[in-house]
Amino acid sequence: MKTWHDAEVQRGQDPRARRRTRWLLLTAAAATALIFYQFPLVRVTILQHCSRRGGDGDVVSPQWENFNWDAINATEELQFHPCWDDFQCAKLQVPLDWFNGTHENASASIAIAKLPAEVPVDDPRYAGPILINPGGPGGSGIALALMQAHQLRTIVAPSFGDKSKGKYYDILGFDPRGIGFTQPLAQCMPDNPSAWSWKLRETTEGILGSSDAALGRLWSMSHAFGAACKEHSEASGEPDIKQYISTASVARDMLEIAERHAKWVVDKSNQLAKEGHSTRVQASSSDNDQTIYKHGEVNLTYIGFSYGTYLGSTFAAMFPDRVGRLVLDGVVNVVDYNNGLAQGSLHDTEKDMKSFYTFCASAGPEACPLAASTASVEDIEQRTQRIIKSLYHNPIGIHTAQGPEIFTYSDLKAVIFAGLYQPSLVFPGLAYILLAIEERRGPVLEAIGNALRDSHIYTCPAVNGSATLPSTYDTAQDAILCGDGVPHPDLDIAGMEAYWQLLESISPAAAGIWAMLRMKCSAWPITPLYTFGRDDNFHGNTSHPVLFISNTADPVTPLRSAKAMSARFPGSELLVQDSAGHCALSVPTACTVAAVKTYFQTGDLPAPDTLCVPPASPWSLNSTDPKSPFYDPSLGQAVLVAQAGMEEEMEAARSLQEWAARNLKFGRAHLGQRVDDVVAMAMAWGKGGERGKDEL
Numbered sequence: 001m002k003t004w005h006d007a008e009v010q011r012g013q014d015p016r017a018r019r020r021t022r023w024l025l026l027t028a029a030a031a032t033a034l035i036f037y038q039f040p041l042v043r044v045t046i047l048q049h050c051s052r053r054g055g056d057g058d059v060v061s062p063q064w065e066n067f068n069w070d071a072i073n074a075t076e077e078l079q080f081h082p083c084w085d086d087f088q089c090a091k092l093q094v095p096l097d098w099f100n101g102t103h104e105n106a107s108a109s110i111a112i113a114k115l116p117a118e119v120p121v122d123d124p125r126y127a128g129p130i131l132i133n134p135g136g137p138g139g140s141g142i143a144l145a146l147m148q149a150h151q152l153r154t155i156v157a158p159s160f161g162d163k164s165k166g167k168y169y170d171i172l173g174f175d176p177r178g179i180g181f182t183q184p185l186a187q188c189m190p191d192n193p194s195a196w197s198w199k200l201r202e203t204t205e206g207i208l209g210s211s212d213a214a215l216g217r218l219w220s221m222s223h224a225f226g227a228a229c230k231e232h233s234e235a236s237g238e239p240d241i242k243q244y245i246s247t248a249s250v251a252r253d254m255l256e257i258a259e260r261h262a263k264w265v266v267d268k269s270n271q272l273a274k275e276g277h278s279t280r281v282q283a284s285s286s287d288n289d290q291t292i293y294k295h296g297e298v299n300l301t302y303i304g305f306s307y308g309t310y311l312g313s314t315f316a317a318m319f320p321d322r323v324g325r326l327v328l329d330g331v332v333n334v335v336d337y338n339n340g341l342a343q344g345s346l347h348d349t350e351k352d353m354k355s356f357y358t359f360c361a362s363a364g365p366e367a368c369p370l371a372a373s374t375a376s377v378e379d380i381e382q383r384t385q386r387i388i389k390s391l392y393h394n395p396i397g398i399h400t401a402q403g404p405e406i407f408t409y410s411d412l413k414a415v416i417f418a419g420l421y422q423p424s425l426v427f428p429g430l431a432y433i434l435l436a437i438e439e440r441r442g443p444v445l446e447a448i449g450n451a452l453r454d455s456h457i458y459t460c461p462a463v464n465g466s467a468t469l470p471s472t473y474d475t476a477q478d479a480i481l482c483g484d485g486v487p488h489p490d491l492d493i494a495g496m497e498a499y500w501q502l503l504e505s506i507s508p509a510a511a512g513i514w515a516m517l518r519m520k521c522s523a524w525p526i527t528p529l530y531t532f533g534r535d536d537n538f539h540g541n542t543s544h545p546v547l548f549i550s551n552t553a554d555p556v557t558p559l560r561s562a563k564a565m566s567a568r569f570p571g572s573e574l575l576v577q578d579s580a581g582h583c584a585l586s587v588p589t590a591c592t593v594a595a596v597k598t599y600f601q602t603g604d605l606p607a608p609d610t611l612c613v614p615p616a617s618p619w620s621l622n623s624t625d626p627k628s629p630f631y632d633p634s635l636g637q638a639v640l641v642a643q644a645g646m647e648e649e650m651e652a653a654r655s656l657q658e659w660a661a662r663n664l665k666f667g668r669a670h671l672g673q674r675v676d677d678v679v680a681m682a683m684a685w686g687k688g689g690e691r692g693k694d695e696l
Contacts, residue, residue, distance in 0.1 A: 069181050074109035078264040084146060088114045092260060096244050098252040099530040103239045110174055110253055111181035113142040115149035117168040118157065122269040127167035128301060129261050130156060130600075131174065131254055135306030135330070137247070137480035140180040145173025152303065155593055156600040166601050169301070174257060176311075178245045178476045186242050186476040188229035196458060198225070199474075203456075206410030208500050208519075209512040210392075215500070219493050219519060226523035229475065233526065240526065242479040248532035251315040255322060258300045266293040299324030299543065301600075305583050306330045306557060310337050312546075313565060318532055320540030325600055329549040330583035333561035334538045334568075338485045340518035347558040349507035351630065352420040355553060355580040355621065357381045358629060359427050363618035368431045377629070387438045388412055396440055398449035405449040405456065410512075412437065417510050420555040421582040424619045481517065482524035484531055491522040510555070538568060545571040547599050547606075549592065552623050552632065553580040573605035576635065577612040578623045589614045611635050 067083045074091035083089035089112060096106035119125050132152065134144040149171035158166025178186030189195040205217050233240040301324040304312035309328035316323050336344040357380040360368035370380055391409040398405040415433060419426040436444035491499075496519055503511035532538075546569050550562035559576065566574040577584040577592050584592050591612030598604055614620060622628040623635055 069111060074107070074183075076260075078112075078260045080114065080264070083113060086115065087146070087149075088116060090114075092253075092257060094253055094256055096239055096241070097529060098249055102529065106239045108177055108241070108244070108253075109183040110177070110257065111142060111183075112172060112174045112257065113145045114170050114172045115145060115153060117170045118153070119168045120272065121265045122272050123168070125166060125168050126265075127169050127600075128265065129170040129172040129258070130325075131172050131257060131300065131302045133176070133302075133304045133308030133311050135304075135308045136179075136477060137176075137307045138179060138474075138477035139307070140175050141173035142175050142180055143173070145171060149173065155596055157597075158601060159597065169600065172257070172261070174253075176245075176250045176476075176480075177253065178241050178479060184238075184241045186245055186479050188225065188232055188475045190232070193458075200456070200458065206408060207413060207512040208515050209504075210408065210410040210413075215497060216493065218516065219496060219523075222516075222520050222523040226478075226520075226525050229478075230525045242475070242483070242526045243529050245476065245479045245483065246528040246531045247311055247314045247480060247484050248318065248530055249528075250311060251318055251532075254300055254302070254311075254315055255319055258298050258322075259295065262298040263293050263295075298322070301325045303327045303329070305585070307332060307337075309548075309557070309565070310334065313538070313568075314532055316542050316546055316569060317538045317540045320542045323540075323542040323544050323546065325544060325603065326542075326546045327549065327596060327599065328546060328565075329585055330554060330557040331548050331550055331562035331565050332557055333564050334533055335564070336561065337481075338533065340481070340485050340488070340521045341514065341556075342518075343503055343506050344561065345556050345558070346503060346507040346510050346514060347560055348553050349417075349420065349510045349555045351553045352423065352555045352580050353416075353507075353509045354381075354629065355423055355619070356416075356419070356427055356430070357384070359423065359618050360431060367428055367618065369435045370431050383438075384434060387434050388416070391437065396437060396445060398445050398452075400446055400449045400453075402450060402453050403457070405452045407437070407445070407448055407452070411452075413509075413512060417513055417555070420509070420580070422586050423580045424587055424617075427619070478520055478524050479526060479528075482521035483526065483528040484533075485521060487527075488518065488522045491518070496522065514556075540568075541570055542572070544603060545569075545573060545605055547596070548572060548574045549577065549584045549596075550574065551577050551579045551581055551584050551587070552621055552635070553630065554582055555580075556582060573608065575606050575610055575612065577614075578621050578635070579614055580619065580621060584612075587614070609635075 067089065069089075069091070072079075072081050072089065072091055074093040076093050078090050078092060080088035080090045092110045092112060093107050094110055096103050096108055114129065117126055130152070131141075132144055132149075133139065133141050153169065153171050156167075156169050158168070175182040178184070189198065202218075202221055205221065206214055208214055208218065229242075233242060299322050300315060300319070302312050302315070304310075304327070309330060310332040312326050312328045313332075313334065316326060333344055336342040354377070357377045360371040360380040361375055361377045363371065365371050365373060368380075370383055372379070388409070391407070391412055395406045395408040398407060412433075416430065419430045432444060433448075436442050436448075496515075499518060500511060500515040503515050507514070546566075548562050548566045550557070550559045552559055562574050562576075566572045575584075575592065575595050577587075577589055579587045579589070581587045585596075589612045591610075595606045595610070595612070598606075611624070613622075613624075616622070621630040623630045623632045625631060
């Protein structure tokens with residue numbers, strides 16, 4: 001069968017080959033199931049019990065329990081300690097207030113995890129650290145480093161072959177202020193049980209539009225939470241980190257990390273030379289002389305995704321003469337961000353939604369069970385919308401040996417929206433979920449019931465030995481997003497409803513979720529002491545040009561946002577990838593990987609108007625083809641880079657998909673994190689009937 005993009009779709013291949021292909025695809029998708037909209041509740045392992053340190057963000061992930069952050073002290077000079085495998089960890093002490101001098105004796109402890117470069121620091125090829133941020137706001141850079149630093153290091157390293165030349169980088173993840181292992185944490189509740197219980201109540205209400213009462217209830221809950229959070233902070237009598245958590249403060253922390261690390265490199269190089277272990281070869285004549293440190297001349301090298309692009313742009317605007325290499329992928333428009341992410345963020349969301357319908361129609365019933373052999377794109381869309389509406393008044397009751405469960409309209413809307421973040425991996429599993437809901441029977445529903453339980457039932461390890469607790473990072477997200485943005489003190493519930501309906505006219509797939517961001521910010525009463533970028537000063541002539549990257553169909557950071565931001569930084573370049581999904585490196589092409597590698601190795605930018613096109617498939621947008629429903633004549637000339645000889649780089653890039661599934665989230669809502677296991681289970685079932693069920 002020829003699809004609209006002229007890609008040949010094989011319908012008559014051997015069934016065993018089809019099962020193997022489906023198995024590979026769906027297994028990969030199951031591994032990336034957290035792409036489904038990383039909600040404020042994330043199952044993680046806790047070191048001790050419910051109230052350890054009493055914080056509503058005081059949790060760690062399973063692989064982190066073998067390292068005790070409390071065993072190391074925060075210092076003004078970096079002191080690295082062995083932590084996980086080949087990582088090095090440190091705590092950097094920085095002033096609580098960089099800009100106003102309040103609480104002069106108060107400080108923050110920035111947690112850092114670094115994967116060292118593949119060459120020692122005194123090697124002329126050593127190029128220093130690349131700082132990374134996964135987005136959010138509220139995402140953990142340490143989590144990103146632990147999961148994907150090896151792959152990122154491979155992408156930016158010299159090409160395979162002659163490794164005697166080129167640049168080698170550390171990958172350095174850090175938890176921004178108020179987040180993760182950085183202290184103090186941004187908190188609104190006295191302990192984890194309180195935070196978890198409140199989140200369960202919010203989750204039960206669903207999203208906007210899930211009932212005629214949802215708007216009023218969520219409005220009241222948001223305002224009650226915001227007011228209580230302020231009272232909790234004031235009652236502590238301590239400086240409130242939420243007033244010092246703005247993106248501008250984090251950008252200043254990044255500059256300090258770069259400075260302190262440069263000083264550490266000099267000290268380490270001199271130590272190696274003194275001990276007779278130096279590998280220095282003509283370092284004094286190289287561009288990377290690690291024996292010299294000059295305060296105030298160190299530049300930042302950085303990769304930021306989603307909200308991380310706003311952080312990177314803030315740094316470039318605040319410190320334009322301190323920019324080394326900056327890659328900003330999935331670009332946030334400062335105007336949208338400063339207005340609570342506003343409606344401009346959803347400009348391309350429905351294009352992504354349409355890509356699901358076209359995928360089903362192109363791939364046919366072998367890959368998409370919603371598609372009959374003669375189904376059109378319109379047929380798939382109408383069927384999908386009927387399935388969604390079927391849950392509005394009649395959620396599915398599920399019963400398992402573990403207990404009862406329901407799957408609601410809000411659950412399905414969240415799964416669909418989140419699936420738009422990484423379509424090529426998620427859409428097959430999404431189709432099986434939709435089919436199971438339509439039929440209201442089958443093992444997929446049983447799998448859904450089992451997957452939802454941990455997110456709906458309060459479980460305390462101190463009572464029953466369970467190993468999981470939720471990490472609620474709503475507080476950090478609210479403090480950063482709402483504190484950075486323009487306040488909305490005059491927004492009432494009628495105005496809120498009007499704004500929500502405006503979003504419905506732009507993107508029905510996302511409006512009920514996205515609008516809640518502005519609602520939460522309207523109820524956020526804590527004002528930061530310093531912000532940057534609310535006026536028209538968000539621009540800069542940077543010391544090195546910035547590389548912006550965008551997909552042609554990104555559900556929350558549209559291409560036009562990347563164009564607008566690139567225009568604010570003269571000399572920058574925008575690389576466009578013709579893909580659906582959030583951030584280009586979540587669905588990487590050889591072309592994009594090559595451009596990023598070249599930028600870090602030589603500093604050279606891709607040619608203007610470069611468009612990277614993935615291989616033809618049912619997921620292809622083919623935006624330069626007039627026959628494509630996604631045709632965009634404004635795009636430049638497509639550039640195809642052969643993948644031959646780049647297998648290792650592409651393998652590293654593909655593994656970034658798993659990281660993107662866990663971390664590239666922008667705009668969390670009130671829903672519990674529960675669709676990750678749902679999708680993983682559905683995909684496992686979808687890959688082979690009863691055989692798939694056995695593998696659950």
